[in-house]
Amino acid sequence: MIAEIIIILIITAITLGAVVYRKNALATFLINNLSATPPSQDVALDTLLEVAGRYYAEKNYLSAEKAYLKVLKVDHKNSLAYSRLGFIYSHLGNVDDAIECFTIVADTYPNAASYHNLAMMYFKNRDFQRSAEALEKSLSMEEHFSRLINLARIYRAMNKYDKQIVTLKRAHEIEPQNVEAMQLLAEAYLHEKDEKSAKVLFRKIIKVDPENLRARAALQPSGQLKKSH
Numbered sequence: 001m002i003a004e005i006i007i008i009l010i011i012t013a014i015t016l017g018a019v020v021y022r023k024n025a026l027a028t029f030l031i032n033n034l035s036a037t038p039p040s041q042d043v044a045l046d047t048l049l050e051v052a053g054r055y056y057a058e059k060n061y062l063s064a065e066k067a068y069l070k071v072l073k074v075d076h077k078n079s080l081a082y083s084r085l086g087f088i089y090s091h092l093g094n095v096d097d098a099i100e101c102f103t104i105v106a107d108t109y110p111n112a113a114s115y116h117n118l119a120m121m122y123f124k125n126r127d128f129q130r131s132a133e134a135l136e137k138s139l140s141m142e143e144h145f146s147r148l149i150n151l152a153r154i155y156r157a158m159n160k161y162d163k164q165i166v167t168l169k170r171a172h173e174i175e176p177q178n179v180e181a182m183q184l185l186a187e188a189y190l191h192e193k194d195e196k197s198a199k200v201l202f203r204k205i206i207k208v209d210p211e212n213l214r215a216r217a218a219l220q221p222s223g224q225l226k227k228s229h
Contacts, residue, residue: 045074052084061088079109086117095125106134112142120150128158145174145181152184164188179209186218 052067065088071081086101102118115138122131135151138144148171155164168185175181186201198218205215 045071048074049080056084061091064088077108079105090121095121099125112138116147123154128154132158145171149181161188161191165192177208179205179212183214
């Protein structure tokens with residue numbers, strides 16, 4: 001009887017020891033994990049951006065859209081994601097969504113490129129007034145030849161030929177040998193009945209591009225300049 005009691009006591013002691021050991025081990029595990037550094041959000045964001053960028057480069061726009069939307073769940077102010085989504089929606093024909101994305105970028109991180117992208121979307125939507133305003137903001141931040149040409153085309157669509165001429169003159173000053181700028185300016189002069197200024201430009205075009213059909217036709221022997229249709 002005494003022997004049985006002793007055995008029971010020994011088993012109980014062993015069991016209690018095992019429980020205490022497990023509790024101590026569990027406590028140590030919890031403490032170690034609480035002190036460990038959690039996974040970096042930046043790492044997760046970089047991974048998402050890498051995946052999204054790969055889809056975008058492959059022109060897999062639907063998958064890229066989903067990936068960039070996931071980026072925005074992690075970083076709701078990520079300008080790259082909004083900008084890429086703007087281009088994606090433009091490619092997919094969702095101009096209104098593209099405008100919304102480019103507007104967010106322009107409002108949050110205003111710069112010449114963001115306003116230019118917004119201007120082109122407004123132009124695509126045939127909202128010429130807002131397109132001109134956005135492109136004017138872009139040029140006020142950074143003067144760029146191609147943007148001047150785009151603004152001149154917008155002014156022409158708005159029948160603002162005086163502004164078109166001023167803009168094209170500036171473009172011509174930046175790139176005096178550029179045939180596109182000279183020809184657009186010559187046509188603008190013709191519209192305003194300034195044939196003398198138009199002739200000067202058409203002659204310059206011939207020096208740069210002797211085979212230019214429009215310039216050759218405009219300088220035909222009859223001297224009768226005609227507007228291009």
